[in-house]
């Protein structure tokens with residue numbers, strides 16, 4: 705049985721990974737964060753991640769993944785392209801193929817170095833937007849591969865895998881972190897913290913989930 709009590713959370717400073725952070729804090733004695741720096745559209749993301757890590761008094765590892773820019777120039781990593789939503793089931797142009805494969809592989813190498821057996825990631829199949837490496841079957845497969853590659857027994861945790869955006873807010877609330885997540889995290893493509901710009905696809909998705917959950921909490925939904 706895996707009795708290790710140390711976890712690494714893949715952390716971007718957004719709603720999902722911050723909720724995962726609180727989820728991990730409730731379960732593990734020791735939590736460290738890893739953030740991947742690949743010239744995000746807004747350096748603000750890294751700044752927000754650092755501030756939350758400081759705020760929660762957690763060790764924070766920032767890994768330079770700028771090589772992703774060479775492999776997949778797109779709207780997330782290049783400022784001269786606009787963010788657009790995919791149409792008719794096409795992938796949005798923020799798509800970096802295999803990104804989670806890379807991130808989780810690096811997170812597990814970090815975990816190995818710092819003696820953590822648990823890796824926590826906010827990937828989610830419910831809002832499946834075409835990223836094959838967010839699927840549960842992929843995570844389970846990768847978990848086996850990571851363990852074989854390093855002769856170890858890591859457990860990759862995906863607390864948001866089957867939650868929709870409203871349920872993710874509900875989880876944050878159960879973890880006593882609803883206000884914190886709402887006020888401190890950055891989801892907005894335009895770099896506006898908290899409730900965001902209200903215009904971009906990320907803000908609209910976040911806001912819709914928030915409203916659905918708040919309605920439910922207030923006894924609505926009938």
Ligand SMILES: [Zn+2]
Pocket residue numbers: 891892893894895896900901902903904905906907
């Ligand atoms: Zn926005």
